[in-house]
Amino acid sequence: MVGDDACSVCASLIQKLLEFIANMEHNKQYRKGMKPPKTPKIKTGKLSKKCFKKLQQAGTSFEYLPVPKELMPQFETAMKKMGGTFFTGGIEDNNNIYVAIPAAQRNMAALAAQHMLSKEIENKPDAFILKDGNNKISEEEMRITSDVMNSYDIPMFAFRTDDGKYMTVIPKEFEGQFNKAMEDVKQQLDQLKNIDVVRYDQFSPLDKPEKVAYIVTEEEAQELAKVAKLGDLDIQFAKTEQGTAVLYNSDIAEKIEATREDYAKAVSESEAFLIDVTDNTISMDINKLLVPELSDENTYFVRVPNTSGKDYIRLDKSDCEIINGGKSIKTELDMKKSYSIYDSTGNIKQERSGEELSKSYNTRHPHATKGTKVYEHGQGRERVNLFNKEKNEIISVKLDKADVMRTALKEHGITGKTADMLMEDINKKLSDPQKEIFGFSMEKTEVVYADIPNIGEYLAQSQLSQAIVGKTCMTGVVPKDSGSKCCVMDKNTNSFAVLPIMPLKEVQATLSQMGYSEMSAKEIADKVVRSYREGDIKEPEQVKALSAEKVTPFQTTNAELQGCGYCKTNEGIMIIRESEDAYKYMSVDKDSSLADVEKALHDKFGLVDDISAAVVMKTLIAEEIVKTAEPKTIGDDVTISQLTSKYVEISHDGKSEMMPRDKLDTEKLKAMDIPEKTIGDIQKSFEKSEHEALHPEQLNLMGLIGNAKNMLLEKVKEGGSKVIENIKSKGQER
Structure with a gap:
């Protein structure tokens, strides 16, 4: 059964x-x-x-x-x-x-x-x-x-x-x-x-990756593609949900990293500038500049700012727009047009070009403060202004051809990639007509995208490789084999560990060996197993239904042990016994004592016969569950192993028999080809052990005598010749 x-x-x-x-x-x-x-514990129940x-x-x-x-x-x-x-x-x-x-x-x-x-x-x-x-x-x-x-x-x-x-x-x-x-x-x-946990597929050791992968912007991808083309470097690009991924062998990482550092520096330097473009648009405060009494249904009569109230112009309403909630008038100046300049009474006093007139408007840069240095290049209303907040300076260049702008930037020490990036940023700020004037174009290297099936895994491993730099490996060694892994990163201790995919209990045991408390190991192990993907473990331990443990019958003809078997557990062995109405069990932890297990087999598990207990104990000893005395050798090759307090196993030449200590079967021993003299020695050995067990007081007395002798010898050694002389003198006195 x-x-x-x-x-x-x-x-x-x-x-x-x-x-x-x-x-x-x-x-x-x-x-x-x-x-x-x-x-070690022994638990029983049914x-x-x-x-x-x-x-x-x-x-x-x-x-x-x-x-x-x-x-x-x-x-x-x-x-x-x-x-x-x-x-x-x-x-x-x-x-x-x-x-x-x-x-x-x-x-x-x-x-x-x-x-x-x-x-x-x-x-x-x-x-x-x-x-x-x-x-x-x-x-x-x-x-x-x-x-x-x-x-x-x-x-x-x-x-x-x-x-x-x-x-x-x-x-x-x-x-x-x-x-x-x-x-x-x-x-x-x-x-x-x-504590962060990342499940990833390892292609090479995490601390020595063969490939480097990461996400870059489109601009950086073009820069790397250019470097790859010029230097004949094998760099692959792939499109992912996160953006453009780049992948290359780690042996060229140093060259690529230098390029990336230069690129990052140029980005940082170019981003230090705020760019704005001044065009021919002007705005006027209605309360301060509009003269209503000289305006009519078709025109606005407005004062020209920065002329001490001496100059006025008339603007067609159809060319203007009311902005700022009715507070300002906005219009565009035609730089080539000639404008009539009026006095305060409305009489024309002269003509002035739009470009010359524009100088009276918006003469102050919006970012300028009292201490801001302004470097102007060229004259004109339409300008490109680059404000560096850190240096508190403005580079203001008249809108002209791109070469003029590049020359101006060079005068301020801005060259190379930084200048290229600024030129591109300026071009993005310009209107289409302004772009025609600027005439900027930049040669771009085409980024060729490849189909890299495992790019996501390369990205994950590469990111982890960077994350563990400077951290201590808790296991001492980073696994070198490929396959599915879990990386545990502990920010509390600035350490990490790479674990193979394994069941929950094995993860927990590994974490305990790494020094985590039982409670912490349990919680981290749960976190690890939750990171697993479907199919990592066929039956993930945390969700699998109860499965059958293999119960092995005891190899014996003993009738009392029929319907009785055992199975291994994490802690030791479980013995299970089936009767008509119940399952009775006894769980024995590893390293339990022979005496405790023997007593439990009789008193709690219900075994009656001593031989039945001996059969069970033989299995427990073989499975290294129960601690017992070292086997005793008598003669050349006869071994006696203790099974219980009443039974031993005698082995010789590949044969063995279980026997009660007090009833040796000499016929069975002879059948095992054990010499009669050795059989006699075995009997004497058992008789001596039995006598010592029956008369422990004699053993104690002999022990006391032996101890007294030893103490006397020690005293003699400590006292040396002086004690000996005293003993001699006492003897002479007598």
Whole structure:
């Protein structure tokens, strides 16, 4: 019967519950601020087949939670009323009983706990504290809060509200401890916020990448394409959702980086200038410059500024526009046109060209202050002005051909890429007619885009390679093999680690080995596994349904062990025994003592015969679960291994037999080709051991005598010749 699917699934259920409890215990050790040597544990319990069938019908995925002992009857009653089911396995600690609940009944269990708690609050309204409103806990915080409260043995009930957050209920006597523990939760959350996890495909070692990839602007892509063409460099470009990606071998990275530095410097220098263009548009303040009494229905009579009120002009209304909410008049001056200049009475006194007239308008640069230096190149209304805020100076150049502008820039030390960028920026500011005057054109290198299937992965790896520069590798070595990886970057310690894709528990174990606490390792491992892509692990551990553990029958004809088998666990081995109505189990941690396991096999697991216990112990010793004495060799090659307090295994020449210590079967020993003399030595050895066990007082007496002799010799050595002389003199006196 043992080893069938039902028994195997039952073993998995029990094992997962035990692992859940082990994690709670690890958290409690962490909370105590120390890491004491782990004491191996032996746990026993049973699950009725009736209960197991109900659990199977409810689903094969389970969740595990602690229920306070004093509230367990109420919880059980509430679950039964709702038709729910759960499994305890008889496992408990000082305060809680641990239960396994089908994931499909999660909401039912929460409702049962709520009903249970409501009755308690109704009976004892002042005995509980409700944390609601601003004190609600988010989904992310809830996982950590639960672990922290369990580690402090603080009972807490949490209920999910409509907004996706959790309200919590705690006994009144734990309010202070809860508030203090929440400081730990915040500290843990702050630590996690500084830990980034990136899942990527590795093509070469992260600390020594063979390829470099990053996103550039279109302008920089053209610059790199030009460099690649001139230097015959193999640079690839690809279009991505983020923009233009560039990819090349790391052996030319130094050359490319120098180009990028020059480009970045030119960008920085060109961006230091604010560019504006002064054209033939003028604006006039109506309140200050308009003369209404000399204006008519077709024209505005306005004063020319900066002429001390002596000069006036008449503008056609059809050429003007009222702006600034009726406060200003805007128009364009025709630089080649001749304008009539009037006196204050409206009489024409002279003619003036538009270009000459424009000098009276907007003579001050909008960015100029009292200390601003203005360098003017050429005369004319239409100008290009470059304002450098850092230097507080303006380079003002009359709009002319591009060569004139480039010459002016050169006079101020602006050349090369910086000048090219400024010329291009100026051209973008000009109107189409102004562009015709400027006549600027810049030769651009065509960027040829390639189809690079893995460009996204190259970008991710290259970005990570840059991110780990200057950081300490927590594992000591960066993996060199290619394939899917996860990079954990810890800003708290300025360190990183590259992990292969592996199940949750393996990630957690690796993080623990790196020095993280059990609690931190668990949370970071969750973060790592959540970064996995579909198919990274066929059955991701965090969501997979309960799978069957392989239960191996004991290789024996022993009738008492029929229906009994074992399976390995993370902590050691689980022995499971099927009867007509239940599954009984015994979980044995690695390094458990032989005496403790033997006692549990008889007293708790229910084995009657000593030989049955010996058969089980033989397997546990072979699997290196149980610690036992070193095998004893008698004669040339006869080995005696202790299995239990009453049974040994005698081996010789590839043959072995299990026998009780007090009833050696000499015929079987002879059949193993063990010489009679050696058999006699074995008997004497056992008789001596039995005599010592029956008369421990003799052994103690002999030990005391031996100790006394040793002490006397030590005293003699310490006293040296003086003591010896004293002894001699005492003898002579006698």
